[in-house]
Structures are given as structure tokens and as C-alpha cells.
Amino acid sequence: MMLLLPELAMLTFSVFFLFRSLVDRKETAFFWARVWALAALILSLAGVSAEGKLFYGAYQVDLFSQIFKVLLSAGFCLVIFMFGSQEEIEGAYLPEFFMFLSFSTLGLMMMASAVELISIVISLEVSSFSLYAIVPLRRSQTRQQLEASVKYLFFGAVSTGIMLYGMGYLYGVAGSTFLADILPVFPDFVFQPVGILALTLTMIGFFFKLSLFPMHFWAPDIYEGSANSTTTFIATVPKIAAVALLIRITMLAPAPPPQLVAILISLAALSMTAGNLAGLVQKDVKRLLAYSGIAHAGYMILGIISLNSGGGAASIYYIAIYLFMNLGAFYVVILLSKGGDNVMVDDLSGLSKRSPLLALTLALSAFSLAGIPPTGGFTGKLFLFVSAFKEGYLGIVIIGAVNTVISIFYYLNLVRISYSMDAGARPPVTLLFHEKALCCALIVMILYMGLLPFGLMDLFGRAF
Amino acid sequence: MEKYLIMNPLDFPILTTVIFVPLAGIALILLMKQERTIKIAALITSIVTLLFSLLLYAHFDPRTPLFQFGESLAWIPRYQIHYTLGVDGITILLIVLTALITPACVLCSWTAITDRVKEFMVCILLMETAMIGVFCSLDFILFYIFWEAMLIPMYLLIAVWGGPQRDYASIKFFIYTLFGSVFLLVAIIALYLVNGTFSIPEAMFRNYPFPFQVWVFLAFAIAFAIKVPMFPFHTWLPAAHTEAPTAGSVLLASILLKMGTYGFLRFALPITPAASFAFAPYIVALSVIAIVYGGFVCLGQTDMKKLIAYSSVAHMGFVTLGIFTFTALGFEGAMLQMINHGVTTGALFLCVGIVYERTHSREIYDNAGLGKIMPVYVGFFGLFAVSSFGFPGTNNFVGELYVLVSTFAWNSAAGFLAVAGAVLAAAYMLRLLKAITWGREDKRPLQDLNLREVVTLLPLGILVLWVGLFPRPFVRVMESTLGHLLRQLQGFSH
Numbered sequence: 033m034m035l036l037l038p039e040l041a042m043l044t045f046s047v048f049f050l051f052r053s054l055v056d057r058k059e060t061a062f063f064w065a066r067v068w069a070l071a072a073l074i075l076s077l078a079g080v081s082a083e084g085k086l087f088y089g090a091y092q093v094d095l096f097s098q099i100f101k102v103l104l105s106a107g108f109c110l111v112i113f114m115f116g117s118q119e120e121i122e123g124a125y126l127p128e129f130f131m132f133l134s135f136s137t138l139g140l141m142m143m144a145s146a147v148e149l150i151s152i153v154i155s156l157e158v159s160s161f162s163l164y165a166i167v168p169l170r171r172s173q174t175r176q177q178l179e180a181s182v183k184y185l186f187f188g189a190v191s192t193g194i195m196l197y198g199m200g201y202l203y204g205v206a207g208s209t210f211l212a213d214i215l216p217v218f219p220d221f222v223f224q225p226v227g228i229l230a231l232t233l234t235m236i237g238f239f240f241k242l243s244l245f246p247m248h249f250w251a252p253d254i255y256e257g258s259a260n261s262t263t264t265f266i267a268t269v270p271k272i273a274a275v276a277l278l279i280r281i282t283m284l285a286p287a288p289p290p291q292l293v294a295i296l297i298s299l300a301a302l303s304m305t306a307g308n309l310a311g312l313v314q315k316d317v318k319r320l321l322a323y324s325g326i327a328h329a330g331y332m333i334l335g336i337i338s339l340n341s342g343g344g345a346a347s348i349y350y351i352a353i354y355l356f357m358n359l360g361a362f363y364v365v366i367l368l369s370k371g372g373d374n375v376m377v378d379d380l381s382g383l384s385k386r387s388p389l390l391a392l393t394l395a396l397s398a399f400s401l402a403g404i405p406p407t408g409g410f411t412g413k414l415f416l417f418v419s420a421f422k423e424g425y426l427g428i429v430i431i432g433a434v435n436t437v438i439s440i441f442y443y444l445n446l447v448r449i450s451y452s453m454d455a456g457a458r459p460p461v462t463l464l465f466h467e468k469a470l471c472c473a474l475i476v477m478i479l480y481m482g483l484l485p486f487g488l489m490d491l492f493g494r495a496f
Numbered sequence: 497m498e499k500y501l502i503m504n505p506l507d508f509p510i511l512t513t514v515i516f517v518p519l520a521g522i523a524l525i526l527l528m529k530q531e532r533t534i535k536i537a538a539l540i541t542s543i544v545t546l547l548f549s550l551l552l553y554a555h556f557d558p559r560t561p562l563f564q565f566g567e568s569l570a571w572i573p574r575y576q577i578h579y580t581l582g583v584d585g586i587t588i589l590l591i592v593l594t595a596l597i598t599p600a601c602v603l604c605s606w607t608a609i610t611d612r613v614k615e616f617m618v619c620i621l622l623m624e625t626a627m628i629g630v631f632c633s634l635d636f637i638l639f640y641i642f643w644e645a646m647l648i649p650m651y652l653l654i655a656v657w658g659g660p661q662r663d664y665a666s667i668k669f670f671i672y673t674l675f676g677s678v679f680l681l682v683a684i685i686a687l688y689l690v691n692g693t694f695s696i697p698e699a700m701f702r703n704y705p706f707p708f709q710v711w712v713f714l715a716f717a718i719a720f721a722i723k724v725p726m727f728p729f730h731t732w733l734p735a736a737h738t739e740a741p742t743a744g745s746v747l748l749a750s751i752l753l754k755m756g757t758y759g760f761l762r763f764a765l766p767i768t769p770a771a772s773f774a775f776a777p778y779i780v781a782l783s784v785i786a787i788v789y790g791g792f793v794c795l796g797q798t799d800m801k802k803l804i805a806y807s808s809v810a811h812m813g814f815v816t817l818g819i820f821t822f823t824a825l826g827f828e829g830a831m832l833q834m835i836n837h838g839v840t841t842g843a844l845f846l847c848v849g850i851v852y853e854r855t856h857s858r859e860i861y862d863n864a865g866l867g868k869i870m871p872v873y874v875g876f877f878g879l880f881a882v883s884s885f886g887f888p889g890t891n892n893f894v895g896e897l898y899v900l901v902s903t904f905a906w907n908s909a910a911g912f913l914a915v916a917g918a919v920l921a922a923a924y925m926l927r928l929l930k931a932i933t934w935g936r937e938d939k940r941p942l943q944d945l946n947l948r949e950v951v952t953l954l955p956l957g958i959l960v961l962w963v964g965l966f967p968r969p970f971v972r973v974m975e976s977t978l979g980h981l982l983r984q985l986q987g988f989s990h
Contacts, residue, residue, distance in 0.1 A: 342574075384656070388615075399648060404674070405641040414637070414681070418575060421685045429685070433678035440674055444651075444667060452655040452663055483641075486572045493574060 035086060035093045037079035038101040041072035042108075042138040046131045053127035061126045062116065069105075069112040072134075076105040089210060090148035096495040099348060100144035100276040107269040107355050108137045113470055114363050115261035120372035121169050129169055133265060136162035140273035149199045149209040152277065153192070156237060159273070160188045163266060170259040171372055180257025187250040191240035198233025201226060215284055222289045231292055235281060241274035243322070244329040245303035252310075255322040259372060263318055264362040267325055268355050271332075275351045278336050279344055293337050297428050300337075303330030304435040311442045317365050317375045320442060321358070324401055327439060328354055331432060334416040334425075341422035345492040346415035352488070353400070353408035353481045360397030360474040361446075364390055367467060380446060382455025390461055391450045393471045398443040400478050403436050408481030415489070500697040501566035501582050501634070502557075509567050510552055511581040511632050514591065517545045518598075518621040518628075525621070531613045535606060538617035542599040545624060549595035556588050558973045561980030563634060563697065571638070576693040580634040585977025586761055586831065587631040589970065590754060593838045594631070596955065597750045598624045601743035603952040604846050608742055608853050609657060616657060619649040620743060627751050631758065636684045636694040644677055646752065653744040654736060665732075665739035672732040676722035683715035687767065700766035701984050713771035716764045717779075723756030726779075726816060727786040730809045737805035738858075742849025745801065749808055750842035754834045757815045761830070765819070766981065769988035772820070779820040780906070784913045786813035791920025795927070800848045801858050803928060804841060807884065810917055811837045811892075817914060818899035821906040822985060827978040828971055829898025835970065836883075836891040836963060843880045843956040847873070850949050854942050860928065864935025870944040874933050876953045881929040883960045885921035891963035 045068045052061065080098045085091065111133070121129050139159030146152045167181035199209075205221050206214040221227040236247060243251040255263045282288055288296075307327030314320035332354075335347030365375045367390060368383075384391035400409035413436070421429050463471070481488065504510060521541025528534050557564060563582030571579040583591065601620050609616050626649070629642035647670060655666035687699050690708070704712070722729045733753075737745050765772050790810030797803035811833065818830030850873065851863045867874050883890035886897075896918060904911035945953075963970055 345574075395648075404647060405644040410641070410644070414685075415575070417681070418685055418688065421682075422689055426686075430682060433682050436678050437671065437675045440671060444670055447651075448655060448663065448667065451652060452666070486574065489572065489574055 034079065035082050035084050037082065038072065038076035038098075038105055039138055039141050041068075041075040042105070042134050042141060045069070045072055045134040046138065049127045049131035049134070053131065061130065065112050065130045068134075069109040073102075073105045073109040076102045087151070089212065090151045091142075091145050092147045093145055094495070096279075097145040097276070099492065099495055100272060101141045103272050103348075103352055103355060104137055104140050104144070104269060107272060107359070108134065108265075110355075110359050110470075111261065111265045111269065113466070114264060114359070114366050116467070119171060119370060120259045120261055122171055125169050129166055132162040132166045136160075136166075136265075137269065140270055143273040144276040146277075147211045147280065149202065149211075153196065153199070156195075156241075157192065159270060160192070163270070164188065166262055167254060167258045167266075169262070170257075176257040177259070178257075180254045183250055184254045187240060187247070191237050191247055194233055195235075195237025198230050198236065201230035202234060205230065211280065211284060218284050219286065222285050223291075228289065228291045228295070231281065231284075232295055235278065238274040238277050238281075239299070239329075241270045242278070242329045242332065243271075243326050244333065245299055245306050245326065248303065248307070248326040248329070251326060252319045252322040255318045256316055256374060260318070260362070260366045260369060260374075264359065264366065267321060267362065268358045271325070271329070272351050272355065275332055275336075275347055279339065279347060282336050282339055283344075287340060288337060293425075296333050296337050297425060300330040300333035301428060301431045303327065303333070304432060305330075305438075308435050308438040308442075311439065314442065315377055317361075317377055317380070317446070320377065320446075321361055321365075324439065324443075325358070327435065328401070330435075331413065331416060334420040334428060334432065337425065338419040338423040339496075341419045342493065343416070343419035343423070344496045345489060346412070346419045348492040348495070349415055349481075349485065349489055350412035353412045353478070356474055356477040356481065357397045357400040357407070357409055360393050360471075360478060361401065363470065363474065364394040364397070367463065368461065377446065377449060379458070380450045381453040381458060383450035383461075385455050385460075386458060387461035387463060389463065389468060389471050393475055394450055395447045396475055396478050398446045400482070402440045402443040404440075406479065406482045408478050408485075411482050411485045415485075500562055501568065501580070502560065502562050502564045504565045504567055506555065506565070510548065510555075511565050511567055511583065514545060514548045514552060514595070515581075515625055515629050515632060517541060517548060518624040522618050522621050525614060525617055528614070534614050534617055535602070538621060539599060539602045541621060542595070542602050542624065545628075546595040546599060549592045549628075552583065553588060553592050556583070556973065558585065559976055561585065561977045566634075571635075575637075576688075576695075577637045578635050578695065579638060580695060581632040582634045583632060585974040586758065588973055589831070589835050590631050590751075590758060591628055593754075593835055594624065594627045594751050597746060597838065597842055600842070600846060600952050600956070601746050603948055604746065604849050605741065605743045606948055608849060612656065616653075616743075619653050620747075622649040623653075623747055627747075627755075630755060634696045636688070636696055636699075639696065640677075640681060640684060643680075643755070644674075646755075647673060650744065650747070650752070653747075654740045657741040658744070659739040661735070662739045665735040668732045669736040672722055672729070676719035676729075679715040680719035683712045686712060686715075696762070701769070701988075702767075703988075704768070706770050709768040709771035710774070713764055713768040713775060716759065716768070717775070720756040720759035720764065721782075723759065724753060724812050724816060725756070725809065726782050726812070727789055727809065728782075730786070733809060734802055734805045737808070737845075738799065738801045742845060742852070745805075745845040745849070746842045749804075749845055750838035753808060753812055754838060757812065757819065757830065757834055760816065760819050761827075761981070765985060769985050772985075773822070773988070776820040776822065779816055780903075780910055783813040783817040783820070784910050784917070786810060787817070787914055787917030788920065791917050791924065794924035795920070797924075798860050799858050800851075800860055800863065800928070801845070803860075803924065804844045804848065807921065807924070808837070808841055810921060811841065811884075813917070814896055814899050814914070817903055817910070818895075821899075821902045822982070823902040823905060824979060824982055825898045826902030826906075827982060828974060829895050829902060831974050831978065832895035832898060832963070832967065832970065833892070836895045839956050839959045839963075840880055840883045840890075840892060843876075843953060843960070844884060846952060846956075847877045847880060850945065860931050861935065864931045865933070865937060866942070867933040869940060869942050872945045872950070876945070876957060877932060878929055879957055879960060881925045883964065885925040886918055889961070889964045891960050891967075893964060894967045
């Protein structure tokens with residue numbers, strides 16, 4: 033019971049809203065969602081030191097999984113607090129929206145703990161199916177969101193199929209679906225083509241969640257098509273769980289086989305470069321952030337290939353700071369479009385005059401995404417670079433460094449437009465108290481993780 | 497730790513204080529509403545910082561080559577990153593210069609900046625924290641954070657309060673500098689993996705294998721050459737200098753350009769000595785090209801700010817020339833030139849800013865013939881202009897002389913070209929000065945300097961003459977550190 037505290041909190045949350053969707057009282061939905069989300073975050077924090085195994089060893093609760101659950105519920109909680117506009121989603125579907133959102137988070141939490149192939153698939157699908165359902169829930173722009181949801185469904189289904197195919201090989205070779213049983217026989221076949229094939233195909237499913245090249249094609253269209261708050265969720269929270277699983281799978285081998293590393297490095301390099309180059313020409317802020325997310329997926333891989341040199345802790349640190357800086361950028365999008373429409377880059381004009389706090393939030397998030405000190409994005413990248421360099425992957429470190437320069441063009445463009453363009457006829461943005469507080473909290477987190485990383489880093493290091 | 501760091505003898509952490517007084521000032525300013533109080537608060541903050549830096553100077557012991565006023569705290573122990581600060585003969589004058597220039601920047605923006613005064617002052621003070629931090633850091637990561645933290649406020653200074661082409665200039669500045677810095681970061685990580693620590697002094701004189709030194713040197717050289725800026729990486733400089741508001745140009749010219757040459761002295765030489773010797777001929781060649789090229793480009797300028805910006809390229813050529821001739825005179829001349837250029841060029845930009853406030857033009861013709869209209873102004877301008885081309889009795893004369901003597905000892909062809917460049921400097925500066933003083937006959941209703949402007953320029957004017965006539969106190973401070981550096985380097989020249 034205590035072991036499943038975060039999961040149970042999420043489950044209660046979604047069941048609560050399942051019942052609320054039956055009664056016809058929408059006005060208090062936001063209030064209850066926020067209270068529950070906060071309670072879930074507190075419960076996840078309370079359960080951080082839990083340890084144990086459940087369901088015949090298929091479900092492992094340890095510091096590693098609990099850290100990810102805290103991150104997941106923190107992301108979930110922030111998204112719930114950011115989502116405050118009645119205009120984005122049909123009021124009638126509001127309870128369902130909350131229900132699916134929390135159900136998806138539940139699946140992601142299960143992913144962090146699952147150490148058996150079948151439970152991995154089930155938790156992945158629990159989170160994916162909930163998301164398929166909420167992508168079309170958007171009030172305006174009917175055509176786009178339908179296209180987005182269909183694309184998302186197809187891509188998700190195909191990548192799940194590929195993943196299952198890879199898992200079939202894993203089972204065939206090892207004779208067991210438990211990661212703990214695969215581990216001992218793994219060194220024997222990992223250097224054979226079948227081992228590489230099995231691992232790579234299995235990882236495809238997580239690459240999809242992480243939107244890593246070549247499984248990234250869905251991201252820009254779906255970001256553009258779904259509601260701002262939905263995008264905020266899809267763009268950040270599932271990636272946390274994907275990183276958790278990638279680390280678990282890669283930890284199977286004592287040292288990752290060179291062929292697999294070569295594949296991962298090429299994918300990381302392509303992902304960074306493709307994401308950043310495509311980001312340069314984007315007009316829609318959400319599309320731009322989608323490509324930025326593809327590039328960041330590449331950075332995340334740097335930690336995963338260097339698990340023996342502290343890359344694991346660096347990866348967790350990076351996904352944690354990614355959560356905050358990405359949410360910072362998306363929050364600006366949400367607040368700028370009270371009507372729930374998409375925000376173009378030009379709509380940011382004169383933001384520093386229309387709302388200084390919002391402009392500052394955007395600027396710090398953008399600089400952090402680009403990796404400029406003293407923001408957390410820099411510190412995270414530094415840790416990743418150090419780990420990858422320690423393992424001898426100089427090439428990818430240099431590609432990553434050069435990519436920082438490429439990406440600054442479009443991140444800086446966001447700052448440039450909000451600081452040096454004229455506002456024109458665009459109205460000032462007024463923020464409510466809790467919106468201001470949330471902006472400040474994100475700013476504080478970005479700077480805190482940039483300047484004082486030692487406590488969190490030690491905690492993440494202990495998870496391995 | 498003890499072998500290179502003398503712990504702070506004072507009973508409070510003075511370096512931390514100098515670095516973070518501006519930040520404390522920012523915290524106060526953020527609470528204020530009235531523009532006037534904000535300006536006064538910013539001025540007081542920068543003056544308090546100056547006083548602390550003078551206290552630092554007063555307690556500085558010039559006899560030891562080690563780092564003084566040391567502070568060290570574990571920061572990210574997992575990666576051996578420390579919060580280590582220290583000051584030696586190379587940095588002490590640069591810190592005082594930074595603390596001296598910042599009040600001038602606040603004063604010169606008193607009436608020039610009317611839009612978003614609060615944000616402006618916050619940016620200036622943020623710059624001060626970052627700049628002093630760069631000079632004090634003895635840990636690579638701490639250094640890198642301060643180094644990059646300068647980018648954001650400087651970018652904003654140009655992008656928000658800059659001239660008509662501020663958009664282009666600020667982006668170019670940001671991306672150019674960032675491009676150099678990422679290679680610096682890779683080099684830092686490489687050194688960390690070899691040494692097991694991010695400590696800067698620990699990385700010095702370690703006899704790394706030559707190929708490793710070459711790669712690290714090249715990474716350093718790209719980062720620092722862009723910052724200096726050395727020919728051919730100088731193209732961001734005229735745009736940024738010209739479009740920045742006066743305070744921004746002054747900060748860029750006086751302090752930011754010194755970051756590059758400071759980097760060469762602090763990192764490239766001690767960490768990669770063999771590679772520095774190997775690449776010295778190329779650096780010297782580029783420096784000489786910068787001196788001559790900068791001089792010729794200046795001759796053709798009609799925009800005062802652009803002219804002074806290009807003259808910076810030439811002047812910084814003298815600094816890199818001095819560093820890469822590897823003599824005691826060359827080092828001291830380079831250090832002196834870093835200070836002198838900071839004082840003189842900073843003051844010239846202040847002068848342009850003052851006249852721009854009155855005529856709203858940077859064209860030489862629009863500001864010509866001020867000799868009778870603004871005599872005090874022309875007096876100051878004349879002093880800084882003749883000092884800029886190294887007139888005997890002014891500060892640049894001493895520094896350039898040191899560098900030229902050192903260059904002739906090294907290679908007489910380079911020496912001749914540098915002398916030619918110095919003559920060019922006289923040509924373009926006198927041409928500018930002539931136009932400003934006598935260029936036009938017509939009377940215009942322009943106010944001469946007011947008290948605030950005189951107070952802004954006066955300390956810099958005194959420094960120009962002081963260094964020019966009696967440079968000994970300034971040389972004495974740096975002698976021991978530079979001599980130590982040279983002796984260490986000679987151990988590596990075979």
C-alpha cells in the first residue's frame with residue numbers, strides 16, 4: 033500500500049474525475065483538479081524513500097523509480113496549475129480531460145517501476161491511449177486537431193508494434209520477460225546482431241515517446257494541432273518516463289555494446305542537428321518548441337550512453353531541468369493565448385512591455401533551453417558533456433556544443449522579438465496572482481538548478 | 497591548495513563582497529519605483545564597489561606572484577567544482593578598472609537613457625558582477641558561468657537600448673561570442689578529465705603531451721580571439737560598438753575586450769605553453785595585420801563611434817603582440833595596454849556619447865568645429881585623442897613603447913609594421929581631432945559639459961596623465977606575477 037502511494041494518488045484522481053464527469057457540475061473542476069494534483073505531488077514526495085518489489089518481481093520500487101515518480105507528478109501538477117483557461121477545451125469534456133491526463137500520468141509512473149517486458153508494454157499503452165483520447169479535445173481549429181490525433185494514434189501504434197517485435201527477440205533469446213533474468217544471459221548475445229536488433233527495436237517505442245530521430249515526425253504536427261495545455265503535457269511529462277525506461281534497458285549490459293552506442297550516438301547527433309536546423313525556420317512557437325524537444329532528446333541520449341561515468345545522474349538532472357524550462361516556455365504560450373489559439377513567433381512582439389514578468393520567464397526558459405549559464409540548462413548540459421567525454425565520445429560532445437550555437441539562433445529570436453520589437457496594437461497581458469507566482473516559481477527553479485545543483489545531483493547519483 | 501593560493505588576510509571575504517555588492521544593489525533597485533532614486537541607488541552601488549576594489553588594491557601585496565585574498569568552498573563536490581576566488585598581479589588592475597568604469601557608465605546614462613531605466617541599471621550592475629567575477633574566478637566552471645553570464649545583459653543592453661541597427665548588431669554579438677565559448681567549454685572538460693579537477697591553477701604547467709596542448713590551445717584561441725577581437729574575427733565589434741548605447745560601448749571597449757587577452761595570459765600561456773610557443777608566429781602576424789588593417793580602416797570612417805571601434809581592433813593588436821613576444825617588457829606592455837585601452841577608449845566613447853546627446857548624430861561632420869562652442873569638451877576629447885595614438889606623456893605611449901621594444905627584439909619586420917600602424921593611428925586620430933576642433937565655422941547652440949559629465953571624465957583624464965608620466969606604481973603591481981609567469985614559460989621553451 034505504502035509502496036504504491038504515488039500511483040494510488042493518481043488512480044484516485046482519475047477515478048474521482050470519472051465520477052465527476054457523470055454529474056453536471058463543471059465550475060469546481062479546476063479547483064478540485066488543483067487540490068488533487070498538489071496532494072498527489074505531496075504523496076509522491078512522501079513515498080520517495082519507499083523500496084520493495086511487487087507482483088512477483090515485475091514491479092520494482094526503488095529510489096530510481098521514486099525520483100522519476102516525483103518528477104512525473106511535479107510535471108503533472110504544474111500542467112494542471114497552468115491549465116486555467118475555459119476557452120481551450122469544451123467545458124463538457126473538462127472532467128474527462130483531467131481524468132485522461134491523470135490516467136496517462138499513472139501509466140508513466142508505472143513505466144518508471146516496470147522491470148518486466150509485459151508490464152512495460154502495458155504501462156506504456158495505458159499512458160499512450162489516454163493521450164490519444166485527449167489530443168482531439170480542443171475547442172477551435174477542428175481540422176488540425178483531428179489530423180493530429182490520427183497521426184499520433186498511427187505513430188504510436190506503429191512504434192508499439194516495432195517495440196513488441198524487438199521484445200519478442202529479447203524473449204526468444206533470454207527465455208524470460210523479466211529484465212533481471214535477461215541480464216545474466218545478456219553479455220552472451222549482446223554482441224551478436226540479434227542482440228543489437230532486439231535492443232534497438234525495443235528502444236524504438238521509447239524513442240517515440242522521447243521524439244528522438246527518426247521517431248520524431250509526429251511531434252511538430254501534434255504539438256501544433258492539440259490544445260496548448262495538452263501539448264504542454266505531451267511535450268514534457270512522457271519524456272521523463274521514456275528516459276527512465278531507456279536507462280533501465282541500457283543498464284542491462286554492464287557496458288553498452290559498441291554497436292549499440294554507435295547507433296545511439298548517430299541518432300543523437302541526427303536528432304540534435306535535424307531538430308535545431310528545422311527549428312530555425314519555424315513560425316509557430318509550439319512547432320518551434322517541438323523541434324527544440326527533438327534536439328533535446330538527442331542531448332538526453334548523451335547521458336544514456338555513458339551510464340558508467342555518472343551519465344545516469346546527469347540524464348535525470350537534465351530531464352528534470354528540461355521539465356522546468358520547457359514548462360516555462362509553454363506557460364508563456366498558454367498565458368499569451370487566452371482564447372486557446374496557437375501563438376505565432378510574431379505574437380511575442382513587445383512582450384517585455386506588455387508583461388515584463390512573462391518576457392523574463394520566456395527569456396530565461398529560452399536561454400536555459402539553449403544552455404547559457406547561469407541557468408539550469410547549462411548545468412545539465414555540462415554534466416552530460418562531462419559524462420560523455422569521460423567515456424571518450426568526444427565527437428558527440430563537439431556536435432552537441434556546435435548545436436548549442438545553432439539552436440541559439442531561434443531561442444534568441446524569441447527573446448529578440450519579445451524585447452526589441454514594437455508591440456504595435458497588441459494589448460498588454462494581465463496576469464492573475466497565481467499565474468505570477470507560477471512564473472516566479474519556474475524562474476526560481478531554473479536559476480536554482482543552474483547555480484546550486486549539488487543537492488539534487490547527489491540524490492540522483494544515489495539512485496544508481 | 498596552499499601552494500598557489502594565499503588565503504584572505506582580511507576579516508571578511510573581500511572578493512565575494514566586490515563581486516556581489518552590485519547584485520545586492522540590484523535587489524534594492526528592483527524594489528524601487530522612482531527613476532531618480534534608481535539612478536542614485538545604482539550610482540551608490542557602483543561607487544561602493546569601487547571603494548571595496550580600492551581597499552583590495554591597498555591590501556594587495558605586489559611582491560608575491562601567488563593568488564591573494566583566496567577564498568575556497570566546495571560547490572559541486574561530485575565534479576570537483578569549487579567556488580575558488582583569488583587575485584594576482586594580472587587581475588588586480590583589471591578589477592579596479594572594472595569598478596572604475598561602471599560608475600562612469602551609470603553617470604553617462606543619467607539623461608541619455610529615458611526608457612526602462614530600472615532594467616537598464618540592472619543590466620549594467622549585472623555586467624559588473626559578471627565581469628569582476630570573471631577576473632576573480634580560479635575555477636573553470638565558475639569562470640565559465642561568469643564569462644557566459646556577461647552575454648545576456650550585454651545582449652539586452654544592445655538589443656533594447658541600442659541604435660537603429662541594434663537587432664542585427666546584438667544578434668551578431670551574441671552568436672559570435674557564444675560560438676567561441678562552446679569550444680572553450682569543450683577544452684575545459686578535456687582539461688578536467690586529465691586533471692580530475694576544475695581548478696585553474698592546478699591545470700597550469702602540467703607538461704601535457706604536445707598534440708593535446710595544440711587542441712586545447714586552438715579551442716582557447718578561438719574563444720579568446722573572438723573576444724579580443726583579433727583579425728579576422730573582429731567583424732562583430734564595429735556593429736556592436738556602434739549600435740550599443742554609450743554605456744554599452746564603454747563596457748564593451750573597456751572591459752569585455754580585455755577578457756580575451758586576459759584569457760590568453762591566464763589560460764593559453766600557462767596551460768598550453770609549448771603550443772603557445774608554436775603558434776606565436778601566427779598570432780604575432782595576425783596582431784600586426786590587425787594593427788595595420790585597423791589603422792587603414794579608421795582612416796576611411798566618417799562615423800565617430802565606428803572610427804573608435806576600429807581603432808580598438810588596432811590597439812588590441814598591440815596587446816596580443818606584447819603577449820606573444822614572450823619577454824618581460826612585452827608582458828608588462830601588454831598588461832599596461834589593456835588598462836590604457838580601457839581608460840582611453842572608454843573615455844573616447846564617453847565623449848562621443850556626450851556630444852551625441854546634444855547633436856543626435858555620430859557623423860564627424862555634424863559634430864565638427866566644436867573648439868569654440870564647447871572648449872572644455874574639446875579639451876578632454878583632445879587629451880584622450882592624443883593619448884589614443886600614444887603621444888609621449890600619455891598612458892598609451894608607455895605601453896606601446898614596451899610592446900614595440902619587445903617586438904623589435906623578437907622580429908624586426910613585425911616591429912616595423914607595428915610602428916607603421918602607430919603612425920597610422922596618429923594620422924586618423926589627428927584627423928578626427930582636427931575636424932572636431934576646427935572642422936566647421938558656424939555657431940550652434942550647444943551646451944558645454946555640465947558638472948556630471950566633467951566628473952565622469954575627470955578620473956579617466958587623471959589616469960591618462962598619471963600612467964603616462966609615472967607608470968611605476970602600475971608596473972610594480974604586475975611585475976612579480978608576470979616575471980613568475982615568464983620564468984615558468986622559459987622552462988618550456990626548448
